[in-house]
Amino acid sequence: MELLRERAADAVEEMDLPGCDPARLERTYAQFALVNRAVSGWRGIYLRQLRPRLRAGSATTLLDIGCGGGDVPVRLSRWAARDGLRLEITAIDPDPRASRFAMERHRAARVTFRQATASGLAREGSSYDFVVSNHVLHHLAADELPEFLAESAKLCHGRVIHNDLRRSAVAYALFFAGSWPFTGSYIRKDGLTSIRRSYTAAELRAAAPPGWNVARHSPYRNLLILDKNASTNTGTNTDKGAAGG
Numbered sequence: 001m002e003l004l005r006e007r008a009a010d011a012v013e014e015m016d017l018p019g020c021d022p023a024r025l026e027r028t029y030a031q032f033a034l035v036n037r038a039v040s041g042w043r044g045i046y047l048r049q050l051r052p053r054l055r056a057g058s059a060t061t062l063l064d065i066g067c068g069g070g071d072v073p074v075r076l077s078r079w080a081a082r083d084g085l086r087l088e089i090t091a092i093d094p095d096p097r098a099s100r101f102a103m104e105r106h107r108a109a110r111v112t113f114r115q116a117t118a119s120g121l122a123r124e125g126s127s128y129d130f131v132v133s134n135h136v137l138h139h140l141a142a143d144e145l146p147e148f149l150a151e152s153a154k155l156c157h158g159r160v161i162h163n164d165l166r167r168s169a170v171a172y173a174l175f176f177a178g179s180w181p182f183t184g185s186y187i188r189k190d191g192l193t194s195i196r197r198s199y200t201a202a203e204l205r206a207a208a209p210p211g212w213n214v215a216r217h218s219p220y221r222n223l224l225i226l227d228k229n230a231s232t233n234t235g236t237n238t239d240k241g242a243a244g245g
Contacts (some may be wrong), residue, residue, distance in 0.1 A: 008197050014189060031104075053159070058207070072134045134163050163217065
């Protein structure tokens with residue numbers, strides 16, 4: 001598909017515009033929970049990447065950068081609690097609209113929501129066992145990616161996991177066919193734009209600094225991972241193949 005041959009880095013998602021319709025934006029944040037549950041693959045990431053490193057007796061800390069409507073950190077918290085594991089989650093987003101929605105929607109959740117930036121937390125000297133993000137990388141301009149990765153690495157003393165879309169014609173076609181029920185929001189149009197803006201595994205591997213590894217994750221996702229405790233980390237970034245999900 002010619003439309004997807006190259007990354008559409010300059011394409012704009014309507015929900016990111018300051019003047020977008022607030023009612024449609026609220027519905028978008030609410031519908032994110034359904035979309036992420038269906039296709040973001042976080043259950044597999046939790047089972048393979050997070051749960052083996054969690055403990056029952058002492059707390060493990062996790063930071064979610066760019067949490068949007070807040071559904072992903074809430075689900076991670078619930079899964080850990082059901083497994084009898086202690087996971088303390090801080091979820092941040094620089095957009096006041098997203099932060100307000102998440103705080104109001106998930107008041108009872110065991111997640112600390114903040115309107116904040118990664119750079120702001122880094123200046124505070126914060127540090128976490130895990131740093132994660134969901135569908136953030138494709139929003140970044142090429143010159144913003146290295147700084148974002150450096151900030152997330154600075155905030156982490158364990159493992160960083162950035163989960164993002166992987167651009168492909170099949171992913172685009174499936175989302176086009178399956179997203180028609182999401183009316184009254186920006187989900188369908190912006191979701192298709194997001195796929196066009198996203199990286200292939202090879203593109204992300206080329207864009208990532210040394211030390212970061214790219215793993216393909218199902219369905220149609222890239223995981224960009226930095227393991228700061230890996231003794232075998234040699235400063236290269238490689239495609240490790242399927243990561244399950």
